[in-house]
Amino acid sequence: MLAFRRGLTRALAARRIVPKVCASFASGPRQNDGTFYEFRTYYLKPSKMNEFLENAKKNISLRTAHSELIGYWSVEFGGTVNKVFHIWKYDNFAHRTEVRKALAKNKEWQEQVLLPNLLLMDKQECEIAYLVPWCKMEKPPKEGVYELVTFQMKPGGPALWGDAFQRAVNSHVRLNYNKLVGVFHTEYGVLNRVHALWWNESADSRAAGRHESHEDPRVVAAVRESANYLVSQQNMLLIPASFSPLK
Structure with missing residues (x-):
């Protein structure tokens, strides 16, 4: 019995000194700030650019009441034309979820912006990016x-x-x-x-x-x-x- 206990003690000690190997999945500096930016690109039907931008201008306050707009542009050169590009800032993903829920319940936004503008678009693209x-x-x-x-x-x-x-x-x-x-x-x-x-x-x-x-x-x-x-x-x-x- 004594020999068994000594052997067990030595085995446990050996296990304690085996180095634990860890590897990080991160491939660069970690993103410590939860703030992120949503890049949205709308591809518009030909000849509908002015109509789309006028509607956006008239109703943009309905959208900026919920989150910060960084910039809103039309594409002049480079790839597909008849395209608008805009960047929105969010504190975190929970913030974005709250914004989307609020907009879904906003009757003015749905009737004055979303539904009319969908008829002017061919497709949309969305990216999430960090600084x-x-x-x-x-x-x-x-x-x-x-x-x-x-x-x-x-x-x-x-x-x-x-x-x-x-x-x-x-x-x-x-x-x-x-x-x-x-x-x-x-x-x-x-x-x-x-x-x-x-x-x-x-x-x-x-x-x-x-x-x-x-x-x-x-x-x-x-x-x-x-x-x-x-x-x-x-x-x-x-x-x-x-x-x-x-x-």
Whole structure:
């Protein structure tokens, strides 16, 4: 019996000193803030853009009473036209659920906005995105135009391409070639997708800054490094609506 107890004691001691192996599923800096942004894209029927925007302008207060509108734009160039793009801010997913429930019960919203506008649309797209940890939302100095640059990165997440991507973005910011509004990493939608929202005084100033940056060896080096992890890229020129907070 004594020998058995000694053997059991040694076995239990051995089990206690075996290291416990843990692995984190996270592939980059953790998102500590619950705040997220909903990117909504509406594809409108040809010739219905003005009607849609007029109705939105007239009734936008019914929507902004429930959550914060960041910006509302029509797409001028880049991919499909007859398209509007808008960004909404939420404190967390419970907040968004409350907003959707409230809108579903709002008779004015349903009759004056939702039902009429559905007749003007072909389809809708929705993405949920977080600001990347190294970026804060910035407000442009005055009215202008916006560019949404969407990068589809290689699978692996920010742990693979995050540092190189950050250096590429910051090379433009530090040298004042563009004014950065925000950088967002998709959580729901196509994964490994990053959206960079930029402001320019005009489309011509944007073109001039882009040409200058392409001749700057500091920018070229940073962009080439990040391009090693790039699958595809799309640029859209956005014109702010008259009721957009970001103009």
